[in-house]
Amino acid sequence: MKIKDRLALYFTLISTLVLIGVLTMVYFTFVKFMQSEFFERLTDRTMVTAKLYLEADEISAEALDGVRQQYLVKLNGEVTRIYNDKNAATFIGDDQQFWTAQTVNEVRKQKKIEYTEGNRQVVGIYYSDNQGNFVILASAIDHGTITRLEKLWKIMMVVFLIIFIGLLLSGRWIAERILSPLNVFIDQVKGIKSNNLDFRVDEGNHKDEIYLLAQNFNDLIAHLEHAFILQKTFVANASHELRTPVTRLIIGAEIALAQERSKEDYQKSLQGVLEDADKLENIISSLLVLAQADLEYGENRTEALRIDELIWKLQQEWNLKAGKNKFIVNLKDLPMQEESLTIQCNPTLLQIALDNIISNALKFSDQEAVSCTLEVTTAGIHIDITDRGIGMTAEQLQHIFRPFYTSASKEAHAGTGMGLYMAHKIISLYHGTISVKSEKGIGTTFTIQFSKL
Structure with a gap:
């Protein structure tokens, strides 16, 4: 059974029980009220009888009967008796012993009684007079109340059915x-597949249990998305970063083995292979740190790094790799204090992030020169990397830091879509921010900021 059906059923059952309780209470309250009212009428009847028969000494019993029948409306099945000290019926013409001596004595004892015999209600009072001590008993059947109760029962049943259905x-x-x-x-969850784990269900505006469920589900999907991306992207990351050093290792080994060489040449070749292997090891370690970043392991493996030294190192390597003056560095009034230039980070990992941005800039500018401006202000370290490439549209700018996204329009610009994603993850890991401004056909500027702690 669905939850909404169970809720409706439970709500109906509880409300129905409450309704039955209310109707039952109303019914029996009405019964008691009508009985009490009829008892009062019978009590009045006994008192009137006492006044007529016991205090009107000058009037004969026959005359009193005539007055009683003329002016008192007879009740349904009414029986009235006056009993003397010997418990014998007297005064009223009908002297049949309607009630037992035990009942009469009970009235003498309690002075007044009220009780019910089937449909008949009985009232008895003890009355002391100069003629003696008497017991007056009166009873009748309240047909009016019985009729009203039957109508009330039918009305309550109809009302109950209407309210129950309602x-x-x-x-x-x-x-x-x-x-x-x-x-x-539920409908939104059905649409979540492995290819759209970035989708988040609507949490709504009500701070209720469904909101908490949606919120926790979104948190779970976020963790799953990160884990899924890590699984899918580690191979892509490794391929993206390991291709160049592995190729250099292979080429270096092939060149060394292509012909006989001197001992010095072999040593030089092996030294180059060793350097590339050492760099490869650093890259692999950094990739593992990146994979662990979401698990909050990588942040602890940091050291102090002077950002200007890293920029000079990048200029040297890129001018060797891409050509002279392909990566131009501009420094703006750098402070003398070393701590103002220092970032707490993993040096190899941060170099990978900046390498990815520079590589992306060179690729999309068709190997035109890329400039880097380093400035340190009171707010922190500010790095601008600018190219004169094809630029990007506003829509493309919204997606460039997503994994596997590429805006390449020709084969020379094709890539894995992981470089900028990795750069964003690494820079964010070290409490930095990265933003981008671009104009189509003019160029793009990536701005990296590390705030002063």
Whole structure:
């Protein structure tokens, strides 16, 4: 059974039980009220009888009977008796012993009694007079109340059925209304696949249990997305970063083995292979740190790095790799204090991030010169990397830091879509920010900032 059906059923059952309780209470309260009212009428009847028969000494019993029948409306099945000290019926013409001596004595004892025999209600009073001590008993059947109770019962049954149906329908409507966000949540969850883990379900505006469910589900999807991206991208990351040093290792070994060489040449070749292997080891270690970044391991493996020294190192390597003056560095009034130029980070990992941005700039500018401006202000370290490439549209700028996204329009610009994603992850890992401005056909500027702690 669906939750909304269970909610509607439980709501209806509880409301129905409450309704039955209320109707039952109303019914029996009405019964007691009508009985009490009829008892009062019978009590009045006994008192009137006492006044007529016991205090009107000058009037004969026959005359009193005539007055009683003329002016007192006879009740249904009415029986009235006056009993003397010997418990014998007297005064009233009908002297049949309607009640037992035990009942009469009970009235003498309690002075007044009220009780019910089937449909008949009975009232008895003890009355002391100059003629003696008497017991007056009166009883009748309240047909009016019986008729009213039958009508009331029928009305209550109709009302109960109408309210029950209304509760059932309204309960289902309320359940559907309350759980409608859950239906939306279910429909949205059905659409989540391995290829759109970046999708998040609507959490809504109500701070209720469904909101908490959606919020926790989104957190879970975020963790799954990160884990899935790590699994999918590690090979791509490794391929993206390891291709050049592995190629250099292979080429160096092939050149060394191509012909006989002197001992010095072999040593030089092996030294180059050793350097490339050492760089390869650093890159692999850095990739592992990147993979662990979301698990909050990589942040602890840091050391102090002077950013100007890293920029000079990058200029030297890129001018050797891409050509002289392909990477131009501009420094703006750098401070003398070393701590103002220092960043706490993993040097190899941060170099990978900057290498990715520079490589991307050179690629999309078709190997035109790329400039880097380093400035240190009171706010922190500010790095601008600018190219004169093809630029990007506003829509492309919204996606460039997503994994596997590439805006390449020709084969020379093709890539894995991981470089800028890695750069963004690494820079964010060390509490930096990266932003980009671009104009189509003019060029692009990546701005990296490390705030002063």
